[in-house]
Amino acid sequence: MTNFFQGLLEFHFLQNALITAIVIGVVSGVVGCFIILRGMSLMGDAISHAVLPGVALSYIFGINFFVGAIVFGVIASIMITYIKGNSIIKGDTAIGITFSSFLALGVILIGVANSSTDLFHILFGNILAVQDSDKWVTITVSAIVLAFVVLFFKELLLTSFDPVMAQAMGINVSFFHYLLMVLLTLVSVTALQSVGTILIVAMLITPAATAYLYATSLKVMLVLSATIGACSSVIGLFIGYSFNVAAGSSIVLTAAAFFVISFFISPKQRQRKRSVQG
Template identity: 80%
Template sequence: MIQNFINGLYEFHFLQNALITAVVIGIVSGAVGCFIILRGMSLMGDAISHAVLPGVAISYILGINFFIGAIAFGLLSSLIITYIKNNSLIKGDTAIGITFSSFLALGIILIGVANSSTDLFHILFGNILAVQDIDKWLTIGVSIFVLIVIALFFKQLLITSFDPLMAKAIGMKVNFYHYLLMVLLTLVSVTAMQSVGTILIVAMLITPAATAYLYTNSLKKMLILSSSIGAISSVLGLFIGYTFNIAAGSSIVITSAIIFAVSFLISPKQKFIRKRVKV
């Protein structure tokens, strides 16, 4: 089976594109996901990943690249959620639920208007084996940009993630870094559409980062480990999907979940097995 996969990589250009795109998305999702879980914003990742659907549908209707519409609606949803949370008695999770469900419903309506459920089906559930050269290079470009921003503002993102009150006290623009992270989250959500679709993007953002968190207390080590787990999950998931002719995006997510499950049992920080032995 492994040999068939390797032979396929040599023979088929679409499989080469899929592998490169999957690895790149795994790396950048793992990196951004670390900040998302440290800030307790997992639901925000879920909301933005689904809120981009209307933008994709509108882009399809207008005949423009879906990246444009998806990014616009992703940013719009984060602005609406933050505004509601900061300017009303409504809590953050409630604001996320309202915005998420509304944007998702709007996206489904627009898909019906576009009469293109066959094409937009891949946006919901992903089809990484159909990634074209332009999508691959766009994904690589966006991912490099996101990683550069993280490297440039690492210290600020670290402090505002762990202690926003102290960050504000020493003069840091906490809101600026919050919205910067929302921009990065939106960019990653849009690029990850091709591999796992909007339904499963949150798993790629959260699961590798959560797994890495079980092994280390250092954010730098967590970023490296999370990105590595994301890349490994992408390669193994693509291999399983291609070999057994099943959805590659779902295979990537399941592989990542299995790695988390094993880590949950064996990680030194978790001490799960040691606790069971004592009992």
């Protein structure tokens, strides 16, 4: 413990890692709430993996990986929604086809890019390697995402809980679906450095699922999820740095531990057990 806090005072890279981890924990927790309320956990998984070809192409052409990742994330979300809305194929099938195709393309492009070390970090994360530029991009993108959530909170709330009523009220349900997909893509890209594409979905879903076990309103759920995401990031980074293990995986396992504990002690779970037993 002493080494970690001493390192925070001495090492700039650890300060960058801590700030970035907290920011990602907060924004992932917030967006994740809307994802699980809409039953779109698989979509989060698909988008987080679909950005991989964009990252590989960005390395090949020497541009910022944020650009390629965002483009491919948006393309994947549009493809999934189009296939689901214009065929007899169900949503989970469309997600599976798109997810596997983009992941396979990404693996091929990784070989073409010939930058396996850097792209390995994209797959599994390396938050201790976050540079100043990465930190500020993460903070900026996360601030934009949170600003959209605050600005369109009412519309996102209505379209998440009752899209039919939202449509009757004149709200463009499709627009807010695609907006959420774009926000999901942005969060997935910002989390690349910390937990990698493989584990992003865990940071999107686990804190939000934990908060759902306690919350009685969406606002409370958002605050709880953001707090759990931030705490998981800090504790996971501490474990990763102190015991010299993968920090991204430690963050995810910490979030999972919060969920497991909450699963057994949350009031909603206890009430459900009583109703089942009664």
